[in-house]
Amino acid sequence: MQHDVLVGRGDVEKELITRLTDNEEEKSLCVISLVSEEALGKTALARNVYNKVDIRQHFQCRAWLHVAKDFTYKDLLLAIIKQIPICGVLADVELMSEHQLSALLFQILIELCTPFTVVANGSRVILTTRDSKVASEVDPWGHPLKLMRLSDEESCKLFLKVVNGANHDNLNNFKVGIVRICRGLPPTIVLLGGLFSSIQPNDEWSGVTDHLSQYLGDDDQSVDLLTIVALSYHELPYVLKPCFLCLTLFPKAYEIPTQRLLQLWIAKEFIQISTTTTTSVLEPEDLAKAYLEELVSTNMIEIATWKEHGSPKTCRMSSFLYNVFLPKDEDIGFLQIHHCNSHVHESNQIIRRLADHYVGVKSTLESHTQHLCSYVSFEAQKQGTSNREAKNLRHLFMNEVSIAKPSSKESSRTNLQTLMGLLLGAKDPYEYGLDWFTSLRKLGVSCHPKSAEKTAKCISGLDKLQTLRLRSKD
Template sequence: MGADVPISSLLEKLNKLKDVVQEGLIYPGLRNHVHVAIDELLRIRNELEEAEDTSTLLPTVYSPHDTTTLLHTVYYSEFLIETFLLNTPIQCRQDDLKNLTKNPPLMAFPIPPWTQLRFSSKLKNIVKSLKAVHSEPRPRRDHPAINYKTDDDDDDDDDDDELVGFEDVAKDLVDRLISKQKSLRVISLVSEEAMGKTALVRKVYNRLDIRQYFKCRVWLHVPKNIECKDLLIVLLKQIPMGVLKGVELMSKDELSALLFQTLMELRFLIVLDDVSSFDVWLMLACPFADAANGSRVILTTRYSKIASDVDPWSRPPLELKPFTDKLSWELFLNKFRVGRHCHTDTHHQLDSYKVKILQICGGLPPAIVLLGRLLSSIQSNELFGGIDYLLVDSGKLDQSPLSNIIALCFRELRSELKLCFLYLALFPKEYEISVQRLLQLWIAEGFVKTSSTQQPEDIASKYLKELVRRNMIEIATRKEDGRHKTCRMPSFLHDFFFPKSKDIGFIHSHHCKANCTSIDSSAQPNIASPADQPNTDSPAQPNNVCLSDVCFKAQKRGTFNKEINEFLETIIDRRRSRGFALMKVLDLEGAHRPWLHVKLGKFLSNLRYISLRWTGVDSCPESIVNLPCLETLDLKYTNITNLSSSIWKAKNLRHLLMNEVSIPKPSSSKQSSTSMSNIQTLTGLLIGFEDPKEYGLNGFTNLRKLGLTCHSTSSVGKPVDCISQLNKLQTFKLRSRDHQFGQPSEFKIHGNLTSHPSLSNLYLFGVFKGGNLPENLKTLTLSMTKIEEDQMRELGQRLPQLNILRLFADSFVGEKMNCLGGGFPKLRVLKLWMLETLKEWIVEEGAMPELEELEIRGCEKLEKSQGLERLSHLKELTLTNMKREFVEHVKQNLASMDRSHILLTNDFKSSTSLA
């Protein structure tokens, strides 16, 4: 990994500049300088990619002085180009062209001619600097153009749950966890090298039997230099014990006592991942209560001394050692999946490479997995030519086997994938990031290539799938329908790439400071920007040029929020604000009530992405709403109830996420639909008594997700008419509330949605009085709909494609729910929550034959059920706040049918409002 990453970013900006200089109003000399700069950067990047030593930060083809000069030049170039593009309209008006000869030059040019001339001169100097870095011709290597599959070629983009080579260790770990020994025990896993400790423990941690055995499970990645108080706070906030207030104000002793008292009442499993100091365990030795109920702690570490000392009374630590050749090859073939698409003798041909593959992987599972996925990504018709080249190339590397494989896998990524992948190093180690958030950040940063035939979100999703398929990004959690929900960079990759990303100035992070008291979930703001550079002979780079600011949800507020507010104050301070005008991302998610100056947006006119999610702010400055480049505005889980009508003029807005926010109607519905022609997500819009067509919603033809709240019976049917015209809509959320008291009001779905071409996810809140639902629905959520027994039977027959059905509070008001035979043929997930009138539930033969997950919560009158034993595919049954008699009845039924493989949990939690 090296300068090819920032060079790729600069090339993207130069290509945008090339589009701008095609206009007649731009100084003609720029054209040549732009093309020469692109050619020179391509030459340098090719040399970097062809250099033999790909494991180092920069290939040895460049001297250290060349390296420093090159990076400085690249970052300075980015600053100049971003500044110029920010002040230059991409499309000039025809009127300007016509008046060019009539008006003085100053009036004809959007940017004064002398500014353009000065920029052209600076770009010319940049080209000279690039050429000066290395002007001697280099012999070209025979670098074959290896073609890799895209997600269109292979839909197998997900990692599997197989523990190839670790079966015995996993079995031993499970046995220790659920052994009959009642006293608290600490189980240590140790290996000096990256062997997959975290992945192994995570899969055991998520097993059904482990989830059933331990009522409380907590996972904590332990950074270095963590303070005891911070560790205790984060542990407490992960334990299901209701709302915690004021823990940040407690002393260490008070927190320790509270944790002890809480854990005494639970059988818990706590994972302390990547412990680097014995002092961490000493912090927790007292508050980890031993209630003699079988509680366990799992500790992973690279240090055998720590592993053996944390619990001298326990069995010896589980030590992970490099795989034997037999296990290594078994794991490699498990990850090398190209055989599904090739001739049957592919694996026989592969045997000739066995010795070389085993040699370069060194028995390390992460290296084996990465190499297996890399090789299986090669197009089938080029497979063995590509393998020959890559294996010979990797044999020339001189670092550890894992580092060599990591460097090789990174080098073989396309330039845009390199940028997207490295962006995850911005987040703390083991941090789970929302996939939706990540894709939108990639787009805002300009990492996603534009296309005339595909939406940026679809292209970004393909990038993610490819990185997942190569095991360079792992999926942390999934939604109920199987889609990716959160993801993270594997810990061993984060260890490798985070320092290198900082070295090349791709990111500048605060959460890595030695004196930083915050940890994963309470990290300091991270800035994806060039770090401050020393003075060199290259053009001077402006200090503190901030291109993005990304925060992480804070578990504690004090210091974290103070630094956030100081940062925001700096932006609007004219004496210190140089460079902030280029910011593309301002992500303040989780910062508690940050200070948003009324003119903040005027200093950040280049912003593409703004998130105030979970900040608790009361208002959004109009200067932010008026930003010309804004693509994503996330106001979810704030106290914002009103937004300026100028948001309808946001021509580039793609995602507007809110929670029941009122926005005045635009002056013209036609104007709003024209301005917001790119909008894809619009949620939480409160339209009250208005017709949604007056907002121009029927003209938002690119909408994929829409959420509306109405106030009257007469207005509820109108949104349904509106969405029938939105052929790309996939998700629709409709709430019908009484204006005065906020109670659910009646509505009926008018019009025919049965044949809607794309609508697959529907959420309805309000008293449902009938109507036709789309037959191709896959997810249906009902709340306060008060449907009766006959309607429930109809749903089972009319929705043959339904995968997920959620029946929340008062969605069903009958006493008896009968699922008829043949009903819900594809249903996989069913949730019955707070159905206060339900007394009996019957599953007839042939009903819900594919059901895998069933959750019944807070149905306090439910006394009996019949037919649960008929659900042959049921894997997980969760009962929450249910009568003990009902729970015992279910247990007896399952036991009598030998259904011990089903995860049955029964928790008593405080009810959650689903309104």
């Protein structure tokens, strides 16, 4: 549940929905900007409206994009095409040129001459930005929706919503101090609510408000969001801190499959096995789920989607937290991220956790992979990635990446249990050494029809395999 859009945003949300669905006055393309210089929940509000049932039914196609500073036009086209629910158009789409992608998008959305040009079918774009100049440039005749800070009453109401399991009667004694500290900033309120949820009432709550009040200064403005973030992270149990930081391995605003995240935690040995009072040993998977629940209760991460039976399906770190922790993680050497269009340089630094984000990463050097305990790739064009030294890996998730055959059969007898997103193409699967990965329990493969029969025979020899996802490239 996204608490920061449930309180004090009713009028803005209603106006946004009206502008999205009212085609009588404006049938051409319309850009609706949500603007605020501060972190006031613009993205959360837009996402909440984007996922509403009546909005999903109103628009035949929808696409959600996070435009990073180093995003290219090709990245934009790929992100849009991958979200259009039309089957049979995604084969080798990442390998297409920018011109080919534009032509493909034109073919799919025939009413559009080029992406985002003026059309007469009521297309809409929601833009969230801190810069009012950006909003005026994309639509000089538009009227941006400006988000304001919450009122004192709204701030208290939101705070009571986000303090998980706390006695509201006890909280009433702290309302004045909380209002002074937060000054109507939803992210600050949400984090402070999570902090109150994780500590003992009364005395410790008083300690938090007293500590934060000293940062108000003479102007009595709200406490800086970074101060709240730092305190929230400091108060996390030590076993949860690396689990939380692990979320920055994924791209900003990415909805992370919870099962994949839990597997990463287990593979990285972040899960501290303990015993209960009955001396029974908890399974790592059960303990990892408990870690996730505790992190969610602190409001440091949020559940994005749920499975039908009610368990978390995907989760994410909020954008403002991601902006804070990614550079810190890289500075302390916790992980390394290869960003869009980044050139990878030789380094003496030992890298334990590596992720390739977006299209355009130039290379992954062997020196960067030989000590890895985890590797997450979102780079679809990477070919022939060396795996001669990726021996400690237990779970490897890729996006249709072709990896080289191990240097020897003995070196491939690793702990690798999960291999998803492997691209075999038209080559003989035995040339990739797929039959050598005898410890695999979960496998996801994309192959060419020419190699399908041999691929099936190769896979049948993996006697520990429990889950298989097989995709044809035709």
